[in-house]
Amino acid sequence: MSNISKTPAGTYRANWREPSGRLRAKTFKTKKEAARFLADLDSTLSRGTYVDPHAGRTTFRQHAERWLASRNDEATTKARDASIMRNHVLPQWGDWQIGKIDHSAVQEWVSTLGAAKAPATVAQCHRITSAVMRAAVRNRVLAANPCDGVRLPRNRRRDTADQIITREQLRESLLPELPRRYRGIVATAGGAGLRWGEAAGLCWDAVDLDRRRISIIRTVVEVSGRTTFKPYPKSAASQRTVPIPAWLAPILAEHRAWYEPGERGLVFGNSVGKPLRRTLFRSRVWRPALVRAGLLGKLTQVADDRYRAEWPDGEGGSAEAEVGSEREAIALIVRSAAGGLRFHDLRHSYATWLVDDGVPVNMVQRVMGHEKSSTTLDLYTRRTDDHGRILEALADDDEPTG
Structure with a gap:
């Protein structure tokens, strides 16, 4: 049963019992604020959607590590998702309190990421972030997933995609x-x-x-x-x-x-x-x-000991260089050419x-x-x-x- 009590400091403490039976409390400056808080909280308790008001202080990194450790996936899937988490997601959200990550912050991040990364990479980053947030909702850490409704950049097909030989x-x-x-x-x-x-x-x-x-x-x-x-x-x-x-x-x-x-x-x-x-x-x-x-690319012998290597640069143009052997020219194209079958x-x-x-x-x-x-x-x-x-x-x- 929830109630309000006045503290010696003149503030008002809202007291309630979680579904687990644990007693919790939160202090407010006015009795009206405490009453409004308890009214909202009692509503979530009756609907079965209760979320601990203090749980959102957990950092994204802490929750993400628990989420990764609990997954029962193929080794390749685990390795792929751990790499995305390590290289893209945690550098952005790792030290944030999970309750302070809102929809606007996620949308801004996705838009910024889309300017530097391929749409497919952005989609994978969003997928991993959303999965962690979705787990937080199920664990009653968050009331809603801030990743829902985020608009992702379009994955426009290029002429190098799904090539046919x-x-x-x-x-x-x-x-x-x-x-x-x-x-x-x-x-x-x-x-x-x-x-x-x-x-x-x-x-x-x-x-x-x-x-x-x-x-x-x-x-x-x-x-x-x-x-x-x-x-x-x-x-x-x-x-x-x-x-x-x-x-x-x-x-x-x-x-x-x-x-x-x-x-x-x-x-x-x-x-x-x-x-x-x-x-x-x-x-x-x-x-x-x-x-x-x-x-x-293209490999051309221009002299007995000179070879020209030409290759697509990924920006719609091409590049070229002359080297001293066919082997060097092939290695240069292999390293430098964008796309390819x-x-x-x-x-x-x-x-x-x-x-x-x-x-x-x-x-x-x-x-x-x-x-x-x-x-x-x-x-x-x-x-x-x-x-x-x-x-x-x-x-x-x-x-x-x-």
Whole structure:
């Protein structure tokens, strides 16, 4: 039962009992202020929405650390969110009392962050901050989440997003420029639509070259430079069987003849049989191969001992420099070029090829391992520029199309 008592100092103390039974008190200058406070508090108690008036003094950092420690997520998800929290969120909100963070402060932060960071990064920062605040609401530390209703910057697609490579570019330009050891994993990603972790964790017990099919039953995850096997793929739908194209089968057979199986029968292990690390593969194998294949920047020999390297600078322009060897020129483009085809774009390309060839979306959905067909259509089927098919569909029956 709440009540008001006068203190020896002449102020008024509002007294109440929390749902836990604990007695609490708060002092006001006037009896009217104390009565108004208790009226609001009694209302929240009766509705079951009580929030401790003193709880908001907890710093954001204290609550965020509890939130991170209590989560039951995959190791990769934990590592990603901890990185966002450490690098972007805590530098802003760490020392704030959580009860003093209001909607306007969050909106101002998001707008300022949007001027310096990509929209996707801003969205991730907001997501983490909002999750901590949402947990504070559930824990009765806050009455409402100040992140609700915050407007985020638009994630406008650029011409470098979800790039598509043609089958001819993959097989005739890119694969020949890859070192023999790594040719198979790129061919498998492009020819079977595997994610990086699925390809890096592929073992020979899941490959049937006679029946030409691959079973996706495990994956490899990389956290802080360490790789570990996970005995199941991304989702239930991700556990699937995909066909091996006729052109891919001999590449896999040749790879098996050249390289001993790695750890657990790993197909595409590194030189010591361990799973490949994505970060190292990208910088040492993938991007140099793109340069040599003419898919990233431009490499020109201008003299016997001089090479010109040209690359996109990310601002719509380009840059160039001359160096003394082809190796230096490739390394310069790899380090400096913005954008470029990603390994995951092989998966985008695979789905696009299937849809462009008229494979029903529900079948594409199954081999891609998607829970919903809308994911297949919205995220992975960026149609190629084959306008001939559109013109053919629009032509009259008696009108020639070519």
